[in-house]
Amino acid sequence: MAFTTFLAQQAAARYRSAGRMTWKWAEGKLRGDPVFMGILQNRLIRDGERVLDLGCGQGLLAAWLLNASEQYAAGKWEDPRGSAPFTPPYKLELRGIELLPRDVELAQHALGGQADIRQGNICHEDFGQADVIVLLDVLHYIDYAAQEDVLRRACAALRPGGRLLLRVGDANAGRGFRWSNWVDKLVVFARYRSWSRLWCRSIPEWTALLESQGFKVRPLPMSEGTAFANVLLIGAKQS
Numbered sequence: 001m002a003f004t005t006f007l008a009q010q011a012a013a014r015y016r017s018a019g020r021m022t023w024k025w026a027e028g029k030l031r032g033d034p035v036f037m038g039i040l041q042n043r044l045i046r047d048g049e050r051v052l053d054l055g056c057g058q059g060l061l062a063a064w065l066l067n068a069s070e071q072y073a074a075g076k077w078e079d080p081r082g083s084a085p086f087t088p089p090y091k092l093e094l095r096g097i098e099l100l101p102r103d104v105e106l107a108q109h110a111l112g113g114q115a116d117i118r119q120g121n122i123c124h125e126d127f128g129q130a131d132v133i134v135l136l137d138v139l140h141y142i143d144y145a146a147q148e149d150v151l152r153r154a155c156a157a158l159r160p161g162g163r164l165l166l167r168v169g170d171a172n173a174g175r176g177f178r179w180s181n182w183v184d185k186l187v188v189f190a191r192y193r194s195w196s197r198l199w200c201r202s203i204p205e206w207t208a209l210l211e212s213q214g215f216k217v218r219p220l221p222m223s224e225g226t227a228f229a230n231v232l233l234i235g236a237k238q239s
Contacts, residue, residue: 003078004031004037005031007064007067007068007071008027008028008030008031008036008064009027009031010067011026011030011063011066011067011068012024012027012030012063014063014067014110015058015063015106015110018106018109018110022058026058026060030060030063030064032226034223034224035222036060036061036064038220038232039061039065039165040068040086040088041086042220043086043089044132044163044165044234045092045132046131047090047091047092048091048092048093049092049093050092050095050129050132051092051093051094051095051130051132051133051134052095052096052097052128052134052157053094053095053097053133053134053136054096054122054133054135054138054150054154055098055099055135055138055141056096056097056098056103056107056117057098057100057103058098058103058110059096059098059103059106059107059108059110059111059115059117061096061134061136062096062107062111062115062117063110063111065092065094066092066094066111066114066115068088069088069089069090069091071088072087072090073090094111094114094116095115095116095117095118095128095130096115096116097117097119097122097127098117098119099121099122101119104117104119122138122142122150123142123146123149127153127154127156127157128157129157129158129159130158130159131159131162131163132164133154133164133165134164134165135165135166135167136165136167137167137169137230139166139168139199140168140169140198140199140201141196141198142199143199144199147199151164151209152213154213155214158237159237160237160239161236161237162236162237163235163236163237164210164215164233164234164236164237165233165234166206166232166233166234166235167222167230167231167232168200168201168206168230168233169228169229169231170202170229170231171200171202171205172202203219203231203233206233207219207233210233214238215236215237216235217233217234217235217236218233218234218236219231219232219233220232220233220234
């Protein structure tokens with residue numbers, strides 16, 4: 001936990017000039033959300049890969065990955081797993097697409113020229129080519145047909161053997177899902193001042209959808225330490 005806190009503090013420092021609220025929110029999110037360390041520990045992003053983060057928000061994943069690589073290069077890297085050492089990925093090509101202009105501005109300022117963050121709607125933007133495409137807590141904000149189209153285009157953008165990292169809530173998970181669903185609705189209201197339907201699925205339904213788009217799927221629980229019911233679905237594109 002101490003190592004996660006250290007990495008979170010260092011990565012969040014990129015947002016310090018945006019004001020205390022933004023800076024401390026970034027630190028809390030990076031420290032408290034298990035997906036960031038989970039991506040590192042499970043080697044889900046590897047050296048030299050082209051990474052596209054869809055719905056990237058303020059660029060927290062890019063800040064996290066860049067900071068991890070910088071800490072390792074500076075000799076400040078510790079091994080969180082003791083007997084199973086790993087190193088963070090380096091020399092990544094980082095891109096992101098985000099709908100909200102304010103979040104894009106914050107991401108661009110925090111990341112400088114180390115990542116290409118652009119404003120756009122993932123339902124319409126060209127994804128280019130990538131080795132890894134990341135969708136963290138994003139797809140349930142768009143309708144079912146749009147979800148399918150985004151996943152189809154993501155599969156087309158990935159090289160054979162490339163990976164899709166899709167975190168979703170499990171609609172069959174009872175109280176944990178209801179809690180996360182309510183939080184997500186509050187987020188929508190806070191940003192847009194309106195209530196909106198969320199387009200959720202169970203893990204078997206998400207898995208079937210990914211498989212229909214050409215992915216081999218491996219689920220990884222990703223809500224440790226939270227009250228949510230999140231799962232990271234790792235989809236490997238079949239050649």
